Amino acid sequence: xxxxxxxxxxxxxxxxxxxxxxxxxxxxxxxxxxERFIAWAxxxxxxxxxxxxxxxxxxxxxxxxVMVALAMDSREKVDALHHRAIELGAKDEGAPGQRSDNFYAxxxxxxxxxxxxxxFMG
Numbered sequence: 001x002x003x004x005x006x007x008x009x010x011x012x013x014x015x016x017x018x019x020x021x022x023x024x025x026x027x028x029x030x031x032x033x034x035e036r037f038i039a040w041a042x043x044x045x046x047x048x049x050x051x052x053x054x055x056x057x058x059x060x061x062x063x064x065x066v067m068v069a070l071a072m073d074s075r076e077k078v079d080a081l082h083h084r085a086i087e088l089g090a091k092d093e094g095a096p097g098q099r100s101d102n103f104y105a106x107x108x109x110x111x112x113x114x115x116x117x118x119x120f121m122g
Contacts, residue, residue: 004039004048005068007114008060012036015051018088018111023049025084026070051112062113069117075104081118082106090116 009015016038020030023040031048032039036055041048049068054060072078079096085108086092093115096106105119 002047004041004050006037006050006052007068007110007112008054008062009051009112010053010060011112012038012051012053014111018090019049019051021088022081022085022090025081060112062109062115067107067115067117069105069119072118072120075120078104078106078118078120082108085110085116085118 007015012035019038019040026042028040028042028049030038031041031044032050036053037050039048039050070081072081075096082092082096089111090108091113092107093109094105094107094117096104096118099105102121103119104122105117107115107117109115
């Protein structure tokens, strides 16, 4: 159902460096790119994540209540991705841990302030 999610950035080069490394941990690579837009995916047939400089020329801002959730297949991978994000300059928004009976997640904000979460159901 979801084709891709775009996050705004005010520094495309900084965002590219962050997401090349972070999403590379998941096996994702760049598959679409312009001067203002980069998209990463594991394949063209699955949902992608992209960053974009706003078309209207105004500053990118963070949406209140907006978050991108990245599905992992183990608690260990949640821990590893959260740790890697922090190493790359992300801000911790909630260390990995059990949030409910079958939901394990860690939260962080990228260098532009966009909120993401790595989670495991199980």
